[in-house]
Every structure is written in structure tokens, then in C-alpha cells.
Amino acid sequence: MPAKVVEGKVVDSYRFSGPAAKIMRQAIPQEPQYDCIPWTPLKKPLRECRVALLTTAGISLKTDVPFDMERERQNPLWGDPSFRKIPHWVTEKDIEVNHIHIKADYLYQDLNVALPLQRFQELAQLGEIGALVPTHYSIMGYNTDPTELVCTSAPQIAAGMKAEEVDVAFLVPV
């Protein structure tokens, strides 16, 4: 079904937020929280780029240790900062969604809504991207203290992508 297009649209950050999420999002500081923004220019046309995907949907393989939802239930200010590797071949039947802030049913129906492996394989077959690499990644998007995510998980994800000569990382939050 073609998406409805509204030229000149400006995204409303809060249109789909529930009341508690609206309060949480008021926590976003008004002032920039960084001294500079990292930058790696795109070095080649997309049709030559190797692409990796990263989702915040808390997806694990059925053979993985799941993200720790029980600890979050005990301490709602804590969110699991670990990550999982997701091979390119997985389908809905190979995974679990460990994320208690979203409606997971849609991902079990079609993983592509948050981890678009099939869509990117199609783009690779059409020659619109160079290739989809073998390994993709999931984190779980609720986290009130980003220290471990930034200092432990993210560098390992980046190193894994570098090892597979990734040119482009495509990030899909939920």
C-alpha cells in the first residue's frame, strides 16, 4: 500500500506518545548535550555500499539469553544495556522480542517493521545497495543510564561492523 505523502511535512515528536511517554520525553534537554557530532562522509555510491542494520526492538534469537525484562520489572529505572547479534537469515520464527515498552505483536507478524532484513536483501538484489552483510544487531531501547550502552555495547557493535567492512549502518528504533 503506498504511503500517504504530505509535502513539506514537519514531524511531531509526540503525536504517538502515551501520557507517561510524553512526560518522559519532557526529560529531553533543550540545550545540545555534546561538543561535536562525529562524521564519516559516505565514500561511495549506495549501490556499492555494504549495509548493516541495528534495531532497538530488544530482539534476541531463541538460542540467546533474552534481554533481562525481569530485572526491569523489579527496578523500572533500569533497562538492559546489552546487545545481541542477529544473522541476516533470521525470520520471525527464530526470534523473541524482549521489550516491554512496545507492542511486539507486529514484529512477530513481520520482522521488517523494525529489522528490515528482507527489504534490504531485496534492495541488494535490485542493485540499489551493494550488499547486506551477514551480521546485524539489536539493543533494547529503554535505558535511563547510557554509560554501559555507550562504553561497552556500542564499541563492540562498531567493531563487529568494521570486521565485516560495513559502509553504512541503518538504524531503526521502535
Next chain:
Amino acid sequence: MGLVQRVIEEAGISTLCVNMVPDYSRAYGFPRVAALEYPFSLTLGRPGDREGQLQVIRAALQALTEIQEPGGVVHLPFEWPEDPTTGDIHPPEPSPIAKLIRQGKVPNPVEVLGQGRWRSVDAILRKGRKLAAAAD
């Protein structure tokens, strides 16, 4: 997500983040953002809607090629066809933190959840960079 994006970009990989809350990207300096006003849990479109998903992905990839400066944001023109109040987009029960907030048990959620903990985000990023440099 944006903080992870920054680490990946800094490692020498071009990144694009689809983002339903572009207010975050402004605060935390996401390198490249395709802002999209779609519901949480349905980021790229409806299950089974291959055409609609591809349309969003292609537009986001175009944003990736068009953004020429750090922090660039392209607002994608797609409009979700349903009213947010009627859509079935929330988890079966509110998350633990949402329950606490609704019960009034987090007296100052903005401070507890946000600025208090995230104010030091630049220091955290610097620490991450030092660790990454030491690992090289």
C-alpha cells in the same frame, strides 16, 4: 539509539537513524536523521506492507546520501493514515516506569529520567572514546 549511532559513526561508518522523536536528535547530536511520524512498534510501516516499507526505507536512504553536514535532519513526508488515539500501538500493559509515573510514584520524572542522568552524556561519550582508543 543516537548515542550508539555516534559511536558507530566515529568508528568510520556512515550512519542513518530513522527517528520518530527528532527532539532527541537535536539534544544528543545524532549524525544523520530521517525523521518519521509513524507509531512506535510500527517504525517502517504495517506488517506485510512491503510496498509501504520499501517506500520509507528508500526515502531514508536518500536522506543518507543528501545530508552533507553533521546533525542533518530530513523530515520524511509520510503521514500515518490512522488517528493516534484509535491505533493499537501500545504494549498490552503499560511499562513498569509508565505505571509508576501514572501512579504518581515518580515525583519528578523529568529529573529522575532525563536531565539528571543524561546531563553528563558528553562525559560518557568522552569516556567511551578513551576506551575505544585504548582498545586500538
